[in-house]
Each structure stands twice: as structure tokens, then as C-alpha cells.
Amino acid sequence: MDTTALGVLLGRYSLGPKHLGEPGPDDAALQVMLLAALRAPDHGGLVPFRFAIIRGAQRLAFADLLERAAVELGKAEAAAALDRERALRAPVTLAVLARIDLGHPLAPGHEQWMAVGGAVTHLLTAAHALGYGGKMLSGSKVRSPNVVAAFCAPGETLVGWISLGTPLRAASPGHTKRVPDGLMADWAGPDASG
């Protein structure tokens, strides 16, 4: 792994629970990741997020919760069991809770969501820099009433979960992203449209 700053920024990739093993990040590593999250741009400094750590014995309660939610959402038993398995596998999972104030006078809602995305990005990149792998996961379960009740305080939105652990495999060449055309081009000026 290229451990320079640019190497880490350009080399980060998502690694799901099935490719993660022990150990997960300890308290010291999680604290560094949180500090990195707080360094992402955040208009107005609202810190519109928090993280709930799921580890150790709590993984079982988390797995039960997700399996039940999957069944309630009409998933087949095998698919629900897979959700359970995934929830158990990552050594550490962080639930991502957003706290969006849609009436904020300075930062509109979409800027607050951008701040949440920036924080998650920096957190995952810091995990990568520390030698851990991880991935942000979401899906319809984040809107399942029992799951919401188990994570959210009033006014909070459950965004999803960040699985974290030690990578069981390196990035494959398939992780190299193609750059879509036209992503960065000179402004055509005020009289052109677009």
C-alpha cells in the first residue's frame, strides 16, 4: 500500500464485511478517525452527525435486529440470514446518525448532507490510512421502524452503517475507477448555458 497522503487519498476503496476480519479499530484508532471526520468541510460548523459503535457482544443484538427487519421487509429466509451474518462479521460497525436542521438560516439541508458525506469520507480514508478496511452500507432497513427506534433520538435520521475491520484481501485492479468524460472542464462563461 502507498502510504503517502496522495497514495491514501487515491488508493482508498470500499471493502465490505465479508472481506473484513479481526482486529477492528480500537478506541485510539476510532478517535483518530473521528478527528479526521471533523476535518471535512461543514458549513456553519453544525456537526450534523454522530456515530454509535457496535462491537463485542452488541453485535448479536444488532444481527438479531437486522435479521428481523429483513424478514419484516419481506426478504426470503436465506437473504435475512445473510443480513445477520454480515452484521456479525465486521469486528466494529459504526451506525451513522444524521441530525439535519432543515430550517437552519445559514446552511441549507443539502449542505448539511454534504457535511455528513464529507465526515463519512474522511473517517473511512483515515481508517484506510491506519491499515483498516471498511464500507458504508445502507438500504431499505435504515427506514425499518424497529431499526430506527433502536438507533435514532428525536430529529435524527439513520443513514446506514460503516463496517470496519482488517482487510482480508488487497484491492483488486477492478477497484480502479474510470474517469467519466466532462467531469472537470473550463467554464464556458456567462453566456453559454451549462
Added chain:
Amino acid sequence: MDTTALGVLLGRYSLGPKHLGEPGPDDAALQVMLLAALRAPDHGGLVPFRFAIIRGAQRLAFADLLERAAVELGKAEAAAALDRERALRAPVTLAVLARIDLGHPLAPGHEQWMAVGGAVTHLLTAAHALGYGGKMLSGSKVRSPNVVAAFCAPGETLVGWISLGTPLRAASPGHTKRVPDGLMADWAGPDASG
């Protein structure tokens, strides 16, 4: 500056146009920053953003546009002149255009906004790693009809502008962020609320 990966992630700070000088990032540097932006988590790989580069002689047209928008928004002449000055000062400015598909079956709108925020974050952190400073700016001008018409293709939202250049000063201790309480704590389990 601490140039290690963690040093860059924990040391990034926003630096506005008045603290930026020549040179700005050249094409090679902008390309690296774009590649870093593409490494941020992006559910579904939608790449819901693009960047328009404002540099060189186009800065004058950009400054005219922002000054006029400020006047139209009812700003005093001195404030409008300051907007003009800011637009001229940064060697390179990137307009950030979001392309949000609210009907996407996999990634809801807020996840797409998170992807935009992650991309902007990684782009700014890569700029920092390359020795440049920058800041994401927005405000009511992003909704000014003439400004929108000058930047947006159909379906796009103008998020704001990233000012980029060479830092004219280092980070002051004031840039060290306090960590709010309760930002990361163990999950209380399914039966506790929150």
C-alpha cells in the same frame, strides 16, 4: 506541515480567497484532485457532480456575474464590491454542480448529496496534500437566476464554489477544532432509545 497521510487528514483546514495567492493548481494538480474526488464513497457509483474551472481571463466575467447578483439580492455597493474582489482573487475557482436524481431506485437523494460532499472533501484534502489551500463557499447567490443560468445545465444544482490557490498564511491555532461530546459512543442496544 505534517505531510503524512494522517497528518494531512487531521491537518486540513479551509482557507478563504483573501488568504490565497498565485499560483493556483495547474491541470496536472487538478486532475489528481479530481481522481481523489472520485475515491469518496458514492452509493451506486452515480458520480452526481461535475466541476467547472474558472481561471485566467474568465475570472473577470465571473466577478461581474457575482457582483451583479449581489446587487440584485439587495446587497450594499461595498458588499457587492467585496464579492467581486473575492471572485477575482483566487487563482482558480471550481464551480460545484450537483446532478441529483431524486427518483433513483438504489441511492436516495440524501445519499447522493453525501457523495457530492465526500467528493468535495477529498478534492480539498488532495489540494492540501499538494500544498494548495482552498475553501468551499456558497450563499444565496447560488440561487440567483442569472448565476444559475451561467453554470447549470438542465437538472443541475449549483452548490457553490471552491476557491483554490497557494496559502498566504499557515493554519492558526484557532483552526484546531474542539470535539463535541457524545459524537461517538457505544450503541446502547435495541431497547434503549437513541
